[in-house]
Amino acid sequence: MRTAYRVETVRTAERALMARLPEGTLMARAAAGLAAACADLLRGGRSRRVVLLVGSGDNGGDALYAGARLARRGAGVTAVLLSPDRAHPGGLAALRAAGGRVAAPDEAAAALARADLVVDGITGIGGRGGLRPEAAELARLVHAAGTPVVAVDLPSGVDPDTGEVRGEAVRAALTVTFGTHKPGLLVDPAAEHAGEVRLVDIGLGPELPATPDLTALEPADVAALLPRPTGESDKYRRGVIGIAAGSPRYPGAAVLAVGGALHGGAGAVRYAGPADAAVIARYPETLVSTGLPHQAGRVQAWVVGPGIGDDPQARERVADVLDADVPVLVDADGLRGLDPDRIRARTAPTVLTPHAGEAAALLGTARDRVEAARLTAVRELAERFGAVALLKGSTTLVADPAGGPVRVNPTGTPWLATAGSGDVLSGLIGALLATGLTPLDAASTGAYLHGLAGSHAPTPPSASTVTEALPAVWRALLDHRTP
Ligand SMILES: NC(=O)C1=CN([C@@H]2O[C@H](COP(=O)(O)OP(=O)(O)OC[C@H]3O[C@@H](n4cnc5c(N)ncnc54)[C@H](O)[C@@H]3O)[C@@H](O)[C@H]2O)[C@@H](O)CC1
Numbered sequence: 001m002r003t004a005y006r007v008e009t010v011r012t013a014e015r016a017l018m019a020r021l022p023e024g025t026l027m028a029r030a031a032a033g034l035a036a037a038c039a040d041l042l043r044g045g046r047s048r049r050v051v052l053l054v055g056s057g058d059n060g061g062d063a064l065y066a067g068a069r070l071a072r073r074g075a076g077v078t079a080v081l082l083s084p085d086r087a088h089p090g091g092l093a094a095l096r097a098a099g100g101r102v103a104a105p106d107e108a109a110a111a112l113a114r115a116d117l118v119v120d121g122i123t124g125i126g127g128r129g130g131l132r133p134e135a136a137e138l139a140r141l142v143h144a145a146g147t148p149v150v151a152v153d154l155p156s157g158v159d160p161d162t163g164e165v166r167g168e169a170v171r172a173a174l175t176v177t178f179g180t181h182k183p184g185l186l187v188d189p190a191a192e193h194a195g196e197v198r199l200v201d202i203g204l205g206p207e208l209p210a211t212p213d214l215t216a217l218e219p220a221d222v223a224a225l226l227p228r229p230t231g232e233s234d235k236y237r238r239g240v241i242g243i244a245a246g247s248p249r250y251p252g253a254a255v256l257a258v259g260g261a262l263h264g265g266a267g268a269v270r271y272a273g274p275a276d277a278a279v280i281a282r283y284p285e286t287l288v289s290t291g292l293p294h295q296a297g298r299v300q301a302w303v304v305g306p307g308i309g310d311d312p313q314a315r316e317r318v319a320d321v322l323d324a325d326v327p328v329l330v331d332a333d334g335l336r337g338l339d340p341d342r343i344r345a346r347t348a349p350t351v352l353t354p355h356a357g358e359a360a361a362l363l364g365t366a367r368d369r370v371e372a373a374r375l376t377a378v379r380e381l382a383e384r385f386g387a388v389a390l391l392k393g394s395t396t397l398v399a400d401p402a403g404g405p406v407r408v409n410p411t412g413t414p415w416l417a418t419a420g421s422g423d424v425l426s427g428l429i430g431a432l433l434a435t436g437l438t439p440l441d442a443a444s445t446g447a448y449l450h451g452l453a454g455s456h457a458p459t460p461p462s463a464s465t466v467t468e469a470l471p472a473v474w475r476a477l478l479d480h481r482t483p
């Protein structure tokens with residue numbers, strides 16, 4: 001499991017570690033890791049001119065010490081100091097001693113025009129709010145020059161704890177982060193600015209608390225969670241998932257949700273609703289019925305919402321499913337006007353899977369506010385509804401109403417923003433719920449499989465080809481290989 005900790009926790013851990021080590025040890029470790037990453041990137045280049053962007057905190061100190069190391073290895077290193085009289089004194093002395101030079105901000109454009117690599121040491125975990133004007137101007141210049149950027153700890157201008165980006169921020173090809181990932185490195189829009197992220201071990205691990213703020217499943221975690229039938233399993237023991245999706249107008253949503261469900265490891269899929277003919281035509285293995293969900297027979301979990309429309313019959317289907325004493329996933333049309341008190345009063349767990357627009361409606365806010373502050377939004381949804389909330393989008397996040405780490409989904413591709421893709425996801429998660437996974441595990445495992453299938457389907461993928469790619473993804477994960 002990949003983990004991330006917020007700034008306050010990182011600071012506490014760093015203090016504890018620093019108290020046991022000679023002064024300057026951590027910065028030396030950070031600078032060594034940073035310089036090694038820069039040297040890797042410079043390898044093969046003909047010229048090796050490096051520009052350091054240096055703020056007045058320790059982030060700038062890391063950049064200066066790493067610059068000194070690069071200068072000693074023969075690189076031409078120029079430091080652009082944002083506040084010349086406040087730059088890290090030890091770092092500055094080390095850079096000068098190694099033959100590096102110093103430039104004022106008004107010389108930055110000329111230096112950047114000749115650079116092969118830019119090291120962004122403007123702000124790290126001490127950065128607050130949007131970049132100040134002179135720092136924002138530097139970030140713009142770097143972006144215009146198009147030179148590859150290595151960010152120190154974090155791309156300057158992003159919020160380390162929430163992943164929010166207010167105004168201008170540095171866009172890095174690589175971010176070298178120290179001790180632990182920070183939530184902002186894994187959550188958009190900040191994650192987009194970070195590029196590839198490399199973690200440098202500075203010995204912080206033992207000082208960090210057991211519970212992180214953010215986690216991301218890795219292939220071995222998913223492999224361990226995937227249900228595996230045993231010799232005694234029959235279809236009912238493996239779990240039966242019920243799908244209440246689709247309508248005369250949108251039969252395709254039913255077909256896609258059933259398709260996702262058939263690839264979720266359950267023993268059987270029941271379908272209840274008016275799209276029975278379309279479902280059976282595409283997936284004859286489905287147990288179909290046309291009445292209300294509770295008349296369809298026993299299931300271990302329900303999915304309700306995709307393509308059901310917005311008429312009284314749709315409301316009735318949602319209410320019927322919410323009455324069931326089994327885990328329920330509510331998606332798409334099922335989320336319209338959903339009452340938090342009704343969900344909180346349920347006797348079994350609920351999973352909500354909105355995209356940003358649906359989440360905004362549920363929270364009574366604007367879509368762009370949800371997209372700008374995804375972590376805050378997903379936590380708020382989970383808390384308000386007492387449900388596991390999966391917020392879809394550029395970074396898919398899953399929050400548990402009990403609190404604890406939010407899970408960020410590491411797989412996926414922007415191509416998955418395609419019609420019907422969410423219907424497949426809800427069926428898939430529903431089936432995982434029916435097999436007995438906890439709602440948090442079902443939602444995050446489903447998102448992981450779905451994202452991976454999106455990357456493995458022929459480009460551009462469609463909801464149907466994503467469904468078809470699921471078995472290969474399962475097989476590879478069960479074999480413990482990264483597909
Ligand atoms: N604390 C530690 O043990 C270690 C810290 N390290 C480095 O130290 C960094 C943290 O250092 P600091 O606490 O000094 O903080 P930073 O250097 O991250 O940022 C603080 C500086 O940035 C300026 N600043 C803040 N917000 C700004 C904004 N919006 N626009 C422009 N400037 C802004 C502040 O005036 C201050 O000078 C880490 O990110 C990491 O790079 C590493 O050396 C590893 C060890």
Ligand SMILES: [K+]
Nearest residue numbers: 120123152154
């Ligand atoms: K930085």
